Amino acid sequence: MISMKQPGARYQVLLLLILLITGPAAWAQTATIKGRVITSDNQPAPYVTITVAGTNRNAITNEAGFYTLAKLQPGEYELEASFIGYETLRKPVAVTASQTLTADFQISISNSQLQEVIVTNSKSKFVYKSSEYVARMPLRNLENPQVYNVVGRALIQEQVIIERTDLYRNIPGSVPNFSAGGSMGLSMRGFSTTIGMRNGMATSAIVPLNPAILERIESIKGPSGTLFGSNRNVTFGGVYNYVTKRPYEAFGGELSLAGGSYEFGRVTADFNTPVNKEKTALFRINAAAQSEGSFQDQGFNKNFTIAPTFSYQVNDRLKFILDMEMTRGNYTVVSFGLGNLATITARNFKDLPLDYKKSYINNSIDVNNGINNIQAQVEYKISDKWKSQTNYLYSVGFYKNLYWTALNMTTDSTFTRVVRNQTPETFGNIEIQQNFTGDFKIGSVRNRLVAGIDYNHNYNDLYRATVNFDVVNINRPIRGISRPAIDSMSARQGFSTTSTVAKNASIYASDVVNITDQLLAMLSLRVDRYSTRGTFNVLTGLYTGAYEQTSLSPKFGLVYQVIANKLSLFGNYMNGFVNLAPVTQPDNTILVLQPQYGNQLEGGIKFDLYNTTLAGSLSVYDISVTNSTRTELVDGKNFTFQDGTQRSRGVEVEVIATPFAGMNIVAGYGFNENRYRNAAPPCRARMLFSVQRILATSG
Numbered sequence: 001m002i003s004m005k006q007p008g009a010r011y012q013v014l015l016l017l018i019l020l021i022t023g024p025a026a027w028a029q030t031a032t033i034k035g036r037v038i039t040s041d042n043q044p045a046p047y048v049t050i051t052v053a054g055t056n057r058n059a060i061t062n063e064a065g066f067y068t069l070a071k072l073q074p075g076e077y078e079l080e081a082s083f084i085g086y087e088t089l090r091k092p093v094a095v096t097a098s099q100t101l102t103a104d105f106q107i108s109i110s111n112s113q114l115q116e117v118i119v120t121n122s123k124s125k126f127v128y129k130s131s132e133y134v135a136r137m138p139l140r141n142l143e144n145p146q147v148y149n150v151v152g153r154a155l156i157q158e159q160v161i162i163e164r165t166d167l168y169r170n171i172p173g174s175v176p177n178f179s180a181g182g183s184m185g186l187s188m189r190g191f192s193t194t195i196g197m198r199n200g201m202a203t204s205a206i207v208p209l210n211p212a213i214l215e216r217i218e219s220i221k222g223p224s225g226t227l228f229g230s231n232r233n234v235t236f237g238g239v240y241n242y243v244t245k246r247p248y249e250a251f252g253g254e255l256s257l258a259g260g261s262y263e264f265g266r267v268t269a270d271f272n273t274p275v276n277k278e279k280t281a282l283f284r285i286n287a288a289a290q291s292e293g294s295f296q297d298q299g300f301n302k303n304f305t306i307a308p309t310f311s312y313q314v315n316d317r318l319k320f321i322l323d324m325e326m327t328r329g330n331y332t333v334v335s336f337g338l339g340n341l342a343t344i345t346a347r348n349f350k351d352l353p354l355d356y357k358k359s360y361i362n363n364s365i366d367v368n369n370g371i372n373n374i375q376a377q378v379e380y381k382i383s384d385k386w387k388s389q390t391n392y393l394y395s396v397g398f399y400k401n402l403y404w405t406a407l408n409m410t411t412d413s414t415f416t417r418v419v420r421n422q423t424p425e426t427f428g429n430i431e432i433q434q435n436f437t438g439d440f441k442i443g444s445v446r447n448r449l450v451a452g453i454d455y456n457h458n459y460n461d462l463y464r465a466t467v468n469f470d471v472v473n474i475n476r477p478i479r480g481i482s483r484p485a486i487d488s489m490s491a492r493q494g495f496s497t498t499s500t501v502a503k504n505a506s507i508y509a510s511d512v513v514n515i516t517d518q519l520l521a522m523l524s525l526r527v528d529r530y531s532t533r534g535t536f537n538v539l540t541g542l543y544t545g546a547y548e549q550t551s552l553s554p555k556f557g558l559v560y561q562v563i564a565n566k567l568s569l570f571g572n573y574m575n576g577f578v579n580l581a582p583v584t585q586p587d588n589t590i591l592v593l594q595p596q597y598g599n600q601l602e603g604g605i606k607f608d609l610y611n612t613t614l615a616g617s618l619s620v621y622d623i624s625v626t627n628s629t630r631t632e633l634v635d636g637k638n639f640t641f642q643d644g645t646q647r648s649r650g651v652e653v654e655v656i657a658t659p660f661a662g663m664n665i666v667a668g669y670g671f672n673e674n675r676y677r678n679a680a681p682p683c684r685a686r687m688l689f690s691v692q693r694i695l696a697t698s699g
Helices: 009-027 111-117 153-158 164-168 483-493 681-697
Strands: 031-038 049-052 058-060 066-072 075-083 086-095 100-102 148-152 174-178 184-188 191-193 214-221 238-244 252-260 264-274 281-292 301-313 318-331 334-338 367-381 386-409 414-422 425-442 445-473 496-514 519-537 542-544 547-563 567-578 596-609 614-634 637-660 663-678
Touching: 031 075, 031 086, 049 066, 058 066, 148 153, 153 214, 164 174, 164 184, 164 214, 184 214, 184 238, 414 483, 445 483, 614 663
Parallel strands: 031 100, 334 386
Antiparallel strands: 031 066, 049 058, 049 075, 075 086, 148 214, 174 184, 184 191, 214 238, 252 264, 264 281, 281 301, 301 318, 318 367, 367 386, 386 414, 386 425, 414 445, 425 445, 445 496, 496 519, 519 542, 519 547, 547 567, 567 596, 596 614, 614 637, 637 663
């Protein structure tokens, strides 16, 4: 309170009255600019940055594409609409006092491109808000009841990732693994796989992929059979999807060189250009080559890849994308194992008289492999509410030769050298997929629906032998090992020559329903028909193991957005399945097996707070596996039974934070307990070891 008796009090009151009278008039002198950003196919464009050029004023478009810039002083400005990887749009505007001006933009990319690139807020370049691959439709992360983690190009560049195993370490609760054939993969939620999807499609079983061609990798957690089927790359722990780099509308490129110890050298090149002046035809090519030696006396790893991509926007409705890749690898591989512990007294590797700098092979005992991928996509906008997408992938991987040496300790001073010889072999996969996606309302209820059919043709031609090359005494001179000697032993023993063809035909549908603005439900179902003539033995000319199997895979999820676009609670029931061939029992009876199923219950939270300064998820899951097979001795013979069960439970946490400019935190934690409930004793022992390994390395 101001007393009128105080010196100068009357002047303070007068000043207060002037402010009260003139203040609103002064505030009303500012202006506001509002508008909307849409895509080339007239869909909302979220997460586009609108900046007032020459100032620090900016706004981000919301999910509906709207933005607002308030409290601008009257004058002339230039607005910039920017979108990562695409040309900035500019528009001059002039505003007067108390005016609300409308300024709209239309960016020259389609809604599907927008979803594919997954624009992120500038607060964190590591947060991906949505993906059209995970749910096979454009769906934001906070609307999706399934957990997935994304490692994108920004993080790949920050960490200078040159191997996929380094990339996988950024995925919470996952353990990288390696296949001697050249594929690298993950153990997720207690289940392992070394084969990934490529832009949502099933690849060959041989995947010597170089991270230089990747835009990102998506780790999709939990049994995902409803949308991804029962291909070799899908396990009950989840599936991971490689998303390759696509062309953009600006001219640009990048050349990088890297070097390191053990003769490591790497060069990568990335070149992008519009092909025509309208920028409707775009071309991009990525290439990489690297070579490295070993800390041991023998050993090397070399590979190169070239991956061109072409896109053509025919008109506002029709678009073509052609994506190709050729990768070749050449390296040595040696594995080490322990035999019967009853004959080995050492209980620690340091107690074994092994020279870790010796490989015990030579560089001629190597692997030459490769993969060729041709992927095509046709997108057609049927209407404002419906889109058609046709996908095709031809993927063939091969071994020109594979020599895989296993060193198996038999005593404290001796080990056997067992060599697997696969020369040559081919693994192919052809997939055709048709999806229809819609975003429409039934009454006042919004539906986002994908309905699709999928046909997968998988084949392999195998030519292999495994030979016990020799027994080595570490304390004595070691005999040389060579390819001619291995080939000679393999020929005398005889190669197993087989050929297998399998087919999957599926139909699926998934609908995301907005029960309210905050509550969403996902209902999905897949019907899958698997058939194979079995394995053809070239020597006998006979097929064995033919069978057909039909599987149903449902999925249900709920999402409640506690705070719209910021905090979600979710829960799901998810299903996956594996086709199992009939088994011939020791008494010559045939046991016809049912598909093996994995069923998951999961709940948790997802968050994207403080303008993407803090984002991540926390989930708790329980996966039960039924119809597993096990063997049991009956009258001295091993019979197969299909009553095995398995349970995998755990917790996963991911946190991505940007507390201040220049500081980024990407952290994760995973705990998994995976046990066979009904299985042969050796299986239970192996699984207990797996639990310990996952707990030691997760996070």
